[in-house]
Amino acid sequence: MARPTLKEHVINREWCKGCGICVYFCPRDVLELDGDDKVVAVRPKDCICCMMCEQRCPDLAIEVITERKEDG
Amino acid sequence: MQDNVRFIQGNEACMEGALYAGLNFFAGYPITPSSEIAENLSFRLPRLGGKFIQMEDEIASICAIIGASLTGSKAMTATSGPGFSLMQEGLGYAVMAEIPCVIVNVMRGGPSTGLPTSGGQGDVMQARWGTHGDHSIIAVTASNHQDVFKMTVEAFNLAETYRTPVILLLDETIGHMRERLEIPEPGEIQVVQRLRTSVQGGVDYHPYLPREDGRLPMSDFGGVHRYNVTGLYHDMWGFPTSSPEIVHGLIRHLVDKIENNVGDIVRYKEFYLDDADTILISYGSAARSARHVVKSLRARNIRLGMIELQTLWPFPYDMIREKCKNADHIVVVEMNIGQVVRMVKRAVDAPDRVVLANRIDGRFISDKDIKGILRVIQGKGV
Amino acid sequence: MAVKDYIRERFFPHMWCAGCGHGTVLNGMLQAIEALGLSKNEIVMVSGIGCSSRISGYVDFHTLHTIHGRALAFATGVKMSLPKLNVIVPMGDGDALSIGGNHFIHAARRNLDMTALVMNNRIYGMTGGQFSPLSGLGVIATTAPYSNIDHDFDVVEMATAAGATFVARTTSYHVRQIKEIIKKAILHKGFSVVEILSQCPTYFGRKNKLGSAVDMMAAMKENTTPIGSKAKKENPDLIERGIFVQKDLPVYNEEYDKIIKRAQAAGK
Numbered sequence: 170m171a172r173p174t175l176k177e178h179v180i181n182r183e184w185c186k187g188c189g190i191c192v193y194f195c196p197r198d199v200l201e202l203d204g205d206d207k208v209v210a211v212r213p214k215d216c217i218c219c220m221m222c223e224q225r226c227p228d229l230a231i232e233v234i235t236e237r238k239e240d241g
Numbered sequence: 242m243q244d245n246v247r248f249i250q251g252n253e254a255c256m257e258g259a260l261y262a263g264l265n266f267f268a269g270y271p272i273t274p275s276s277e278i279a280e281n282l283s284f285r286l287p288r289l290g291g292k293f294i295q296m297e298d299e300i301a302s303i304c305a306i307i308g309a310s311l312t313g314s315k316a317m318t319a320t321s322g323p324g325f326s327l328m329q330e331g332l333g334y335a336v337m338a339e340i341p342c343v344i345v346n347v348m349r350g351g352p353s354t355g356l357p358t359s360g361g362q363g364d365v366m367q368a369r370w371g372t373h374g375d376h377s378i379i380a381v382t383a384s385n386h387q388d389v390f391k392m393t394v395e396a397f398n399l400a401e402t403y404r405t406p407v408i409l410l411l412d413e414t415i416g417h418m419r420e421r422l423e424i425p426e427p428g429e430i431q432v433v434q435r436l437r438t439s440v441q442g443g444v445d446y447h448p449y450l451p452r453e454d455g456r457l458p459m460s461d462f463g464g465v466h467r468y469n470v471t472g473l474y475h476d477m478w479g480f481p482t483s484s485p486e487i488v489h490g491l492i493r494h495l496v497d498k499i500e501n502n503v504g505d506i507v508r509y510k511e512f513y514l515d516d517a518d519t520i521l522i523s524y525g526s527a528a529r530s531a532r533h534v535v536k537s538l539r540a541r542n543i544r545l546g547m548i549e550l551q552t553l554w555p556f557p558y559d560m561i562r563e564k565c566k567n568a569d570h571i572v573v574v575e576m577n578i579g580q581v582v583r584m585v586k587r588a589v590d591a592p593d594r595v596v597l598a599n600r601i602d603g604r605f606i607s608d609k610d611i612k613g614i615l616r617v618i619q620g621k622g623v
Numbered sequence: 624m625a626v627k628d629y630i631r632e633r634f635f636p637h638m639w640c641a642g643c644g645h646g647t648v649l650n651g652m653l654q655a656i657e658a659l660g661l662s663k664n665e666i667v668m669v670s671g672i673g674c675s676s677r678i679s680g681y682v683d684f685h686t687l688h689t690i691h692g693r694a695l696a697f698a699t700g701v702k703m704s705l706p707k708l709n710v711i712v713p714m715g716d717g718d719a720l721s722i723g724g725n726h727f728i729h730a731a732r733r734n735l736d737m738t739a740l741v742m743n744n745r746i747y748g749m750t751g752g753q754f755s756p757l758s759g760l761g762v763i764a765t766t767a768p769y770s771n772i773d774h775d776f777d778v779v780e781m782a783t784a785a786g787a788t789f790v791a792r793t794t795s796y797h798v799r800q801i802k803e804i805i806k807k808a809i810l811h812k813g814f815s816v817v818e819i820l821s822q823c824p825t826y827f828g829r830k831n832k833l834g835s836a837v838d839m840m841a842a843m844k845e846n847t848t849p850i851g852s853k854a855k856k857e858n859p860d861l862i863e864r865g866i867f868v869q870k871d872l873p874v875y876n877e878e879y880d881k882i883i884k885r886a887q888a889a890g891k
């Protein structure tokens with residue numbers, strides 16, 4: 170079985186309150202708050218799909234969508 | 242003795258009435274003079290597959306019966322003055338969330354711990370206004386065991402019909418007195434069952450949208466409809482709102498569903514009113530002495546009549562005004578400093594004709610006490 | 624099903640402040656329920672009053688939002704009346720242990736089969752930051768402007784002493800542990816207590832100059848340690864996380880079913 174890889178971060182800008190929890194605790198510095206204090210995935214390539222941002226978000230505002238790619 | 246005839250306490254008559262009405266959940270906390278209701282139910286309910294639980298206090302007790310009612314149970318608690326005080330917040334919740342349940346208050350002398358083993362009728366106004374905020378309430382009472390049974394069934398019926406808590410105000414004298422009770426056959430007294438929604442699963446159900454006839458069909462917790470129940474002002478799905486229109490509509494509904502149905506809700510008895518120039522108005526145990534006085538004075542051709550109130554709230558203003566319009570004197574007999582008498586004064590056309598015959602020393606009001614007042618009224622001195 | 628399938632989306636974004644730990648508790652709890660594959664119709668959530676208690680409005684179960692401190696008493700009625708239901712009772716620290724303290728210890732003692740969650744932010748959030756019985760000495764609150772002299776108690780020790788048969792603690796930082804512990808708590812037969820340390824950046828954080836929600840969560844990571852860890856031996860001030868009690872004792876609702884059988888046998 171292949172490891173899941175990132176398809177996309179789905180961010181609900183209506184729900185995100187810009188608390189920064191996902192940004193700060195992301196192990197790979199993938200996320201940032203923009204000028205409106207909403208989260209954006211600025212370095213998606215670095216994402217290791219640990220899901221911590223999705224699981225910790227107090228506002229259920231970020232989802233990490235993954236896919237499984239076969240090796241090679 | 243026949244199988245269905247008992248010689249029992251009023252508290253037991255209340256319990257029998259509750260079981261007849263389909264009670265299957267009781268939560269309570271011991272307090273004199275109501276404890277026999279809990280004790281007897283702890284024995285009887287499990288035999289019928291029902292549930293009895295002794296809670297940590299009266300606050301918990303009323304909360305538990307509300308929770309049980311939401312799963313479809315017919316639920317009741319029983320207490321006396323101090324415990325009834327503790328229940329007031331929960332009572333208001335049941336009013337707001339429209340949860341059918343029955344709260345028995347076997348009144349004793351108050352305020353505070355007062356006179357635990359003496360009768361009193363001092364909680365009439367507390368039943369009406371004990372919980373905070375505008376609201377309406379149903380409270381019923383009874384003066385003898387046959388009526389205690391009947392009015393207990395009635396309390397459950399009203400709770401189900403109007404989706405509301407109903408208070409059964411008994412008193413120590415009735416609760417502890419032994420008297421004959423003939424338990425009616427099943428079907429003899431109508432029992433109102435929980436009105437459940439016919440809305441199927443998957444179809445939008447509105448727990449707080451009254452039907453055309455004003456009734457609100459329920460759906461048991463655990464069933465196919467998931468909705469919210471709250472003490473906050475709420476919309477027809479039960480979700481909090483502070484929209485002025487919805488708030489206004491809900492408080493009106495809560496009050497109107499009772500006040501607009503006074504005619505259907507009110508129960509009373511009348512004796513010798515046709516030609517009465519003096520009318521006694523009484524309720525609960527005090528009405529027993531009032532009855533005796535009427536009987537004995539009628540034998541001497543004194544034109545005395547009587548109204549026994551069985552519904553205290555909503556107050557039967559119209560009925561009282563109508564029945565008392567030709568009376569020269571109206572004497573309210575009660576065991577408090579004057580609670581129902583105020584309502585009667587409000588109801589009648591000439592309030593100055595209304596006087597109070599009461600006792601507030603823990604002793605049961607006697608024929609003599611009432612006759613003394615009647616002599617004063619009739620100008621015969623004390 | 625996904626976590627989103629268990630919420631009432633139309634009420635989102637929810638009413639909690641940015642960074643409020645209660646939202647993470649909601650998130651973790653829903654992950655647990657999803658992992659257990661529970662059906663929405665078998666869950667009754669009963670809550671009291673407080674920021675924390677508003678959680679019941681956001682989940683698509685049978686929800687009963689009651690009065691301050693009394694959630695467990697309502698829940699007792701629900702569970703006793705219909706034991707097949709899965710009853711979950713989230714509470715604030717004030718809700719559960721101040722005004723509701725009596726119900727809390729007696730529910731624990733009775734060992735009814737239900738799950739109590741204490742969302743402990745050490746403050747009265749809803750009413751604007753007054754101290755709670757969990758605030759602890761030295762804390763600043765709107766009713767303790769000179770610092771709090773009211774001793775706190777330990778929820779885990781309290782619940783254990785009162786007889787809860789499952790007692791655990793975690794924090795809003797440790798969301799995977801929230802999920803794992805709540806799963807076990809729900810599966811446990813008997814009264815389960817899960818204390819989840821949660822941050823209130825708006826009142827507790829601001830009054831006590833603890834920084835942002837992020838700072839408060841980082842502190843939870845720093846100040847806690849797994850039960851019996853080496854770190855705890857070196858630094859006794861660390862707060863332990865994990866499952867403290869997990870034992871089988873007769874469950875009230877099941878014992879009552881036996882009472883019914885006995886009563887019915889005697890009545891024949």
Ligand SMILES: Cc1ncc(C[n+]2csc(CCOP(=O)(O)OP(=O)(O)O)c2C)c(N)n1
Binds near residue numbers: 691744748
């Ligand atoms: C009987 C009663 N007393 C007081 C209040 C006011 N009140 C509402 S919530 C609350 C405390 C909330 O604190 P907590 O339970 O810790 O929850 P939080 O808001 O911090 O999540 C208080 C005192 C009330 N609603 N009812």
Ligand code: SF4
Binds near residue numbers: 185186190208227231
């Ligand atoms: S944790 Fe959630 S609410 Fe906070 S910034 Fe990230 S996405 Fe937004």
Ligand code: SF4
Binds near residue numbers: 196198215216223
């Ligand atoms: S999944 Fe992990 S690595 Fe990817 S953005 Fe979220 S927290 Fe960062």
Ligand code: SF4
Binds near residue numbers: 639645823
């Ligand atoms: S006041 Fe505190 S507890 Fe309440 S929502 Fe805001 S952060 Fe959360």
